[in-house]
Amino acid sequence: MFKEVSEMSDNKSTENKGTVVKDNEEKRVGVFVCECGVNIGGVVNTRAVADYIGTLPGVKVTSVNKFTCSDSGQADIQAKIKEHNLNRVVVAACSPKTHEPTFRACIEQMGLNQYFLEFVNIRDHCSWIHMWEKEKATEKAKDLIRMGVERSKLLEPLQASEVPVTDKALVIGAGVAGMQSALDLADMGFQVYLVEKEPSIGGRMARFDKVFPTNDCSICILGPKMVEVARNKNIKIMSYSEVKAVEGYVGNFNVKVEHKPRYLDVAKCTGCAKCSEVCPVEVPYDFNEGLGTRKAIFVPFPQAVPLRALIDKENCINCKACAKACASGAINYDMQTSYTDLNVGVIIGAVGFKTYDPEPRHDYGYGLYDNIITAMEFERLLNAAGPTGGHVVRPSDCKEPIRVGFVNCVGSRDKNTNIYCSGVCCMVTIKNAQLLKEKRPETDQTIMYIDIRTPFRAYEESYNRSRNLGVKFLRGRPVEVKEDPVTKNIKVRVEDTLAGEIRNLEFDLLVLATGIVPNEGIGKIQQLLKLSKAADGMLMEAHPKLKPVDTTIDGVFLAGCASGPKDIPYAVSQGSACAGRATILLKNKKAITEGITAVVNPDVCVGCEVCIPMCPFQAIKFDEKENKANVVKALCKGCGTCVAACPTGALEQSHFKNNQLLAQIKNVFRFQEVAA
Amino acid sequence: MSTGTDVVKPAQEGNGWEPNILAFCCNWCSYAGADLAGVSRFQYPPTVKILRVMCSSRVEPAFILKALREGADGVLIAGCHIGDCHYIDGNKNAQIRINNTKKALVKLGLDKRLRLEWISASEGLRFSEVIKDFTEEIKKLGKNPVNEPQIMAPRVTPLEGVSTHAPQGKRVRGVENPQGFGNDERRLIASANKSAANVQGSE
Numbered sequence: 083m084f085k086e087v088s089e090m091s092d093n094k095s096t097e098n099k100g101t102v103v104k105d106n107e108e109k110r111v112g113v114f115v116c117e118c119g120v121n122i123g124g125v126v127n128t129r130a131v132a133d134y135i136g137t138l139p140g141v142k143v144t145s146v147n148k149f150t151c152s153d154s155g156q157a158d159i160q161a162k163i164k165e166h167n168l169n170r171v172v173v174a175a176c177s178p179k180t181h182e183p184t185f186r187a188c189i190e191q192m193g194l195n196q197y198f199l200e201f202v203n204i205r206d207h208c209s210w211i212h213m214w215e216k217e218k219a220t221e222k223a224k225d226l227i228r229m230g231v232e233r234s235k236l237l238e239p240l241q242a243s244e245v246p247v248t249d250k251a252l253v254i255g256a257g258v259a260g261m262q263s264a265l266d267l268a269d270m271g272f273q274v275y276l277v278e279k280e281p282s283i284g285g286r287m288a289r290f291d292k293v294f295p296t297n298d299c300s301i302c303i304l305g306p307k308m309v310e311v312a313r314n315k316n317i318k319i320m321s322y323s324e325v326k327a328v329e330g331y332v333g334n335f336n337v338k339v340e341h342k343p344r345y346l347d348v349a350k351c352t353g354c355a356k357c358s359e360v361c362p363v364e365v366p367y368d369f370n371e372g373l374g375t376r377k378a379i380f381v382p383f384p385q386a387v388p389l390r391a392l393i394d395k396e397n398c399i400n401c402k403a404c405a406k407a408c409a410s411g412a413i414n415y416d417m418q419t420s421y422t423d424l425n426v427g428v429i430i431g432a433v434g435f436k437t438y439d440p441e442p443r444h445d446y447g448y449g450l451y452d453n454i455i456t457a458m459e460f461e462r463l464l465n466a467a468g469p470t471g472g473h474v475v476r477p478s479d480c481k482e483p484i485r486v487g488f489v490n491c492v493g494s495r496d497k498n499t500n501i502y503c504s505g506v507c508c509m510v511t512i513k514n515a516q517l518l519k520e521k522r523p524e525t526d527q528t529i530m531y532i533d534i535r536t537p538f539r540a541y542e543e544s545y546n547r548s549r550n551l552g553v554k555f556l557r558g559r560p561v562e563v564k565e566d567p568v569t570k571n572i573k574v575r576v577e578d579t580l581a582g583e584i585r586n587l588e589f590d591l592l593v594l595a596t597g598i599v600p601n602e603g604i605g606k607i608q609q610l611l612k613l614s615k616a617a618d619g620m621l622m623e624a625h626p627k628l629k630p631v632d633t634t635i636d637g638v639f640l641a642g643c644a645s646g647p648k649d650i651p652y653a654v655s656q657g658s659a660c661a662g663r664a665t666i667l668l669k670n671k672k673a674i675t676e677g678i679t680a681v682v683n684p685d686v687c688v689g690c691e692v693c694i695p696m697c698p699f700q701a702i703k704f705d706e707k708e709n710k711a712n713v714v715k716a717l718c719k720g721c722g723t724c725v726a727a728c729p730t731g732a733l734e735q736s737h738f739k740n741n742q743l744l745a746q747i748k749n750v751f752r753f754q755e756v757a758a
Numbered sequence: 759m760s761t762g763t764d765v766v767k768p769a770q771e772g773n774g775w776e777p778n779i780l781a782f783c784c785n786w787c788s789y790a791g792a793d794l795a796g797v798s799r800f801q802y803p804p805t806v807k808i809l810r811v812m813c814s815s816r817v818e819p820a821f822i823l824k825a826l827r828e829g830a831d832g833v834l835i836a837g838c839h840i841g842d843c844h845y846i847d848g849n850k851n852a853q854i855r856i857n858n859t860k861k862a863l864v865k866l867g868l869d870k871r872l873r874l875e876w877i878s879a880s881e882g883l884r885f886s887e888v889i890k891d892f893t894e895e896i897k898k899l900g901k902n903p904v905n906e907p908q909i910m911a912p913r914v915t916p917l918e919g920v921s922t923h924a925p926q927g928k929r930v931r932g933v934e935n936p937q938g939f940g941n942d943e944r945r946l947i948a949s950a951n952k953s954a955a956n957v958q959g960s961e
Contacts, residue, residue: 218804
């Protein structure tokens with residue numbers, strides 16, 4: 083009975099696909115073992131593997147190539163397909179996650195359905211992890227390929243489907259990377275929604291004083307770009323807004339954006355800040371890293387885009403002074419949270435970063451002693467629009483410090499916090515030391531570092547320049563930081579590892595170069611967009627080298643520090659790269675999606691509805707008339723949850739059918755030899 | 759998590775018995791985690807063979823039973839961490855299913871041979887640690903008794919793949935039913951799905 087059912091379902095599914103399949107056709111398998119240079123060949127005896135695989139039933143030809151993915155390797159596959167009339171191809175090489183598309187295209191050129199390829203991973207899952215167990219690795223490779231060969235014989239043809247792409251884009255995060263993406267896409271003629279959680283666009287770069295290596299004013303180069311974004315007709319800025327829900331798939335994402343209330347009418351507000359003048363409430367100014375104060379009604383910063391005020395309702399005392407002061411009558415205390423539903427084809431995540439907070443761990447005494455500040459705080463002190471008007475003063479007595487110490491690698495390259503290098507802090511420290519030296523030549527700077535890392539154009543030159551200016555570099559991490567109770571000076575004990583001496587230094591001010599860490603809410607974005615996180619807590623790209631801005635989700639791209647620490651030029655390049663990648667989809671107006679979905683065999687389905695609550699995407703609809711389950715192809719993502727739940731075996735996951743997986747399971751271990 | 763582990767050549771082991779483990783890895787997290795273990799050259803014993811599925815929730819209880827009957831000494835199911843599932847909450851379904859299967863396996867004394875782990879795409883080191891740990895655990899448990907002749911011989915029901923006419927301890931492949939499931943497996947699938955559906959419905 084079961085056999086009959088299976089055959090029927092086979093015929094049915096193939097009929098549906100409209101592909102001619104001769105079910106009784108002899109399976110002619112070709113197996114191509116890759117040596118990957120010495121990556122596989124150096125461990126696994128590929129010849130022995132190929133010889134053994136050649137003895138398996140159905141295997142018509144085996145071949146060993148130095149690099150199967152190369153032109154000659156692929157030509158070999160194509161020649162063998164022709165010569166031996168192969169209808170199934172097994173490639174034993176690296177990971178299907180990187181190379182499956184290559185070989186699918188290769189066999190498709192020869193007229194084979196691309197799903198007739200079976201990919202066996204004998205590099206990442208064998209040779210690389212059993213480097214010193216060559217014989218066992220060879221045996222394991224044989225087992226893995228045998229599994230693949232048996233599965234390949236049962237593979238069925240599938241057609242990848244095309245979906246239409248809405249020619250609009252969503253960019254999450256309006257830092258320098260997100261702005262670049264939005265501008266590039268808008269200039270190519272696509273509608274862009276730019277969502278920013280802060281009340282102004284600009285991101286972290288708007289807070290920097292000057293940017294390395296040229297030490298040009300950060301807001302002076304960013305400001306015009308922010309205005310350009312605001313002026314662009316194709317860009318719709320949604321500031322003070324957050325993405326709350328994302329549904330759908332490539333080409334057709336439905337996004338819900340929440341607009342937090344500003345408590346004033348943006349259309350009426352002119353950004354004159356008269357309201358701030360009369361507001362009696364003062365709170366620490368977050369834009370200045372908590373240095374100085376702002377009012378409860380405030381314009382984020384002088385160059386803000388949009389240049390509009392907002393009320394910080396948490397601190398507002400409802401005195402209504404601002405409403406009286408506002409000439410245009412923009413204040414509206416009863417404003418509610420509003421929502422916008424967007425339909426976009428692609429999403430670019432440029433969710434940025436935050437700097438490491440040394441407060442909870444009191445790294446180097448931060449938070450315990452007054453005169454220890456972070457590099458971001460130093461940056462705001464240097465800034466002419468900052469809390470001190472550009473005068474670097476120390477917090478304890480507001481005097482200008484003479485001896486300033488800089489500690490590098492705080493919250494990075496440290497097993498206790500983050501092991502990765504944040505990349506930019508060396509240059510930030512060098513720049514800060516230079517700026518202080520130029521401003522007040524009488525000051526004395528000492529940079530305590532582990533290594534100085536200055537790759538890329540003009541960075542090393544900037545490092546040399548700071549040494550010529552007289553900035554001292556001391557290789558060593560402070561081991562003890564204490565405060566002098568009277569003078570509030572900071573006493574640092576540090577080993578000069580180059581001289582091999584312990585130094586006891588005293589500073590008026592100590593600046594910690596805090597590293598880059600994942601932004602707040604990155605977990606939420608990760609879950610909304612269904613992305614992966616890397617070990618550093620940042621979002622993960624599809625491939626570290628070849629797909630640095632793509633993700634594993636089609637139509638979702640990452641720019642800037644969302645996927646790891648980056649400097650400004652790198653973030654801008656990624657912003658442009660995302661726009662370029664997204665344009666491929668937006669311009670073609672269609673995307674190819676995998677053919678892997680769940681399929682119902684109506685002859686077997688008994689209408690028990692077990693599968694319906696299982697589907698996370700509500701893709702299974704119940705056909706009341708027929709009393710059968712029905713899979714909506716466009717919604718099905720092909721996870722197979724429902725398939726595993728189906729008690730009758732009516733549901734099958736194409737390309738991961740029960741018989742295909744069981745063929746693999748049955749061939750994991752070699753019983754023929756036991757029995758013999 | 760430290761990634762500073764050096765690639766150290768393992769001490770030469772004797773001709774001891776090595777367990778056979780089948781690992782079902784989800785395409786998005788655990789398979790990528792296994793790839794990362796490879797890229798990072800985190801060595802682990804060659805006891806495991808990885809089978810790729812799109813989601814850990816694709817793994818049917820029957821697959822596990824099948825693997826155990828085919829001679830696997832251990833079965834590992836690895837998926838994304840809860841909350842990270844590529845398919846929203848497929849891994850939660852997997853959790854329910856695997857736990858139920860585990861309960862059923864208690865009766866057979868095989869429950870310790872089944873393990874469910876969450877391994878993300880960035881946890882290459884963790885992947886190798888899990889394999890090492892599971893291998894050690896299985897080594898302590900010893901061979902899968904299903905492989906032993908004395909257990910195979912008194913089987914009453916003629917099950918797929920095992921012929922009662924075959925000499926003791928030797929396996930002859932019989933004619934397969936296309937689904938590949940025996941009666942006991944079907945019962946288990948039904949019970950596991952029923953409870954999974956109940957849990958889902960009550961949420």
